[in-house]
Amino acid sequence: MKRAIMSVLSVMSVLAFHFRAQAQTTTTDSLLATASVHDCVQYALQHQPAVKQAQIDESITDRQVKSKLADWYPQVNATASLQHYFQVPKANFNGQVIRQGVTNTSTLGAGLTQNIFNRDVLLASNTAKTVRLQARQNTANTQISTIADVSKAYYDVLLTQRQIQVLVEDTIRLARSLRDAYNQYQGGVVDKVDYKQAQISLNNARAQLKSAGELLSAKYAFLKQVMGYPETGTLSLVYDSVAMLQQATTLDTSTQVVYENRIEYQLEQTTRQLLQAEVRYNKQAFLPTLSAYANYNLAYFNEQFGKLYxxxxxxxxxxxxxxxxxxxxxxxxxxxxxxELQLKRSDWDLAQLREQINTEYTQAMATYRGNLNDFYTLKENVDLANDVYSTVNLQYREGVKTYLDVIVAESDLRTAQLNYFNALYNVLVAKVDLQKSVGTLTPQTF
Structure with missing residues (x-):
């Protein structure tokens, strides 16, 4: 009996140490002392590798556009040559063989060219804004995916923490039941079956608690990964239970999908604009290319190399x-x-994307509504299961109910509590998916 209670206390102390370790803060500027879901998302938008890569790609695109537009500016080049004839060329002129040139020649020159009309440069000028817009939209798309991933990972960690709290409370109840059953067994009130059943239930609860603790570490690691957070850095999550419930259950389910709000649709429209520009570019292939040039050269020649210059x-x-x-x-x-065929194909891409967006929206809305209904039902079940357990436990102490009834009531209570938090997590995740499907999950609105 004492060994069982000590084991429970040992598990609880390990978990308490784990929570304290997670709650430790750091003075390093790049780490978060405490983190709400908003804090985690904002940190990810500044440090997540995929977001940083997208921002670098945006800068690369900007430089590429500037490189193309630089062809409108004058192009200046300098040249230099030095040539020595071992045998000077000769030519026949009016029946006489004469030498052409001298043994040593050299030329120094500078040349300037200026594009006046060039369809390649014209294409770069006409599409510069669109190409930059496409790069910004790619970055926004990466940011939206990051927001969704971080939010879900954050809620998953919270879910596991709440599950651990339920299991800790369950372990405490089972330890108390074990003590009561053992005392009654020692007093000869019941046989050893109740005591053994209590021990089995406690062992199972301790094993489940241990597994949940290990799982929490893995989910913390995943959250840090999607945030771009140092794996050795401490991270303590904070949340307001009331605000989270309101956030999960407050959403206008009458909202209709607007295709233009989805970043994927915006990207497809931008791609179509670039394809339209490509059609115009190819139709202009008959246009001439006009450029101006100017050159200035200094020529040197002499039979003796030392006097060449x-x-x-x-x-x-x-x-x-x-x-x-x-x-x-x-x-x-x-x-x-x-x-033209590529442009026509993009029309079908848009049509396919509209169908995909509509399907995602319909599924996300149905999932959110279903999960919300489950949440309200399971919330009521927690209150009912708690009342049942309290009554059955009291009746068992008075000798009215058997210990089997206590085990069933306690199991129902634990299941109801775990299901409730699972339902809350499902509602929060479904809300993220729904916001993403209607295009309202953006860095500006999160």
């Missing part, structure tokens, strides 16, 4: 260059057709 002979010129595509086989026609 003793005198220079400058030349300079400027001009325009016009390139007109006349015949390209059927390349232009085929490229136009490819771009």
């Amino acid at each position: 003793s005198a220079d002979y400058p030349n300079s010129y400027a001009g325009l260059q016009l390139a007109i595509p006349i015949f390209q086989g059927t390349k232009r026609t085929q490229n136009i057709r490819i771009a």
Whole structure:
């Protein structure tokens, strides 16, 4: 008997130590002293690797756009050459063989080119805002997924903590029942069956409590992962039970889905705009390319290498260059057709996405409503099970009920409490999925 009670107290002390360890704060700026779901989400939006990668991709896209637009600016290049003839070329001129050039030649030059009209650069100019918008939308999409993942992981940790609290209370009740059954057995009131049943129930509860404690550590690790939180950092979750209940059960279920609010739909529309620009680009393949150029060169030549740069002979010129595509086989026609087919395909992508969004919304709404109904039912069951257990336990002490009735009542109470917290978790998760399906789960509104 004493060994059983000491074992229960030992398990409780281990759990208490675990909770205290989780509640320890840190003075490091990059860690959270205490964390609500809002704090966890905000931390993830600043530190989660996927979000950081998306932000870097956005910066890369911005630099790529600037690189393309740089072709509108003048392009200046410097050149230099040095050449030595071992045998100077010769040519026949009016029957006489004469030398062409000298043994040593060198040229230093600077050239400038300026695009006046170029459809490649024109495409970059026309699509710069759209490409940047697409990059921002990709970042927003990653942030929304992060918010959903962190919220669910946060609620999962809270669920496990509440389950552990239920199991701790259950273990305490079973330890008390074990003590009562043992005392009655010692007094000869009951046989050893009650005592042995109490011991079995307590052992099972202790095993379940131990498993839940191990599971809590794993769920903390997952929460830290989706947050981008240091695995060695402490993290203590805080929450307001009343506010959480209100948050879980307060949602306008008459809200209708608006496709344009979904980031996936916005991304698909942006992609379609870029495909439209690609069609226009390919239709402009017949347009000429016009550029201006200017060059300034210094020429040096001498038979003796040491005197090569003793005198220079400058030349300079400027001009325009016009390139007109006349015949390209059927390349232009085929490229136009490819771009038009890709644009047509994007229409079907939008149609498919609308159906997907509508299905997600319908499923999320049905799941939320069903879980909410289960939550209210199971909440009532907790009160009923608690009343039943109190009554049966009192009647057992008075000798009216058997110990089997106490075990059944206690089991029903534990099950009702665990089911209640599971239902609360399911409602919270379903609400996150529903908000995501209607497009209201964003960094700005969370």
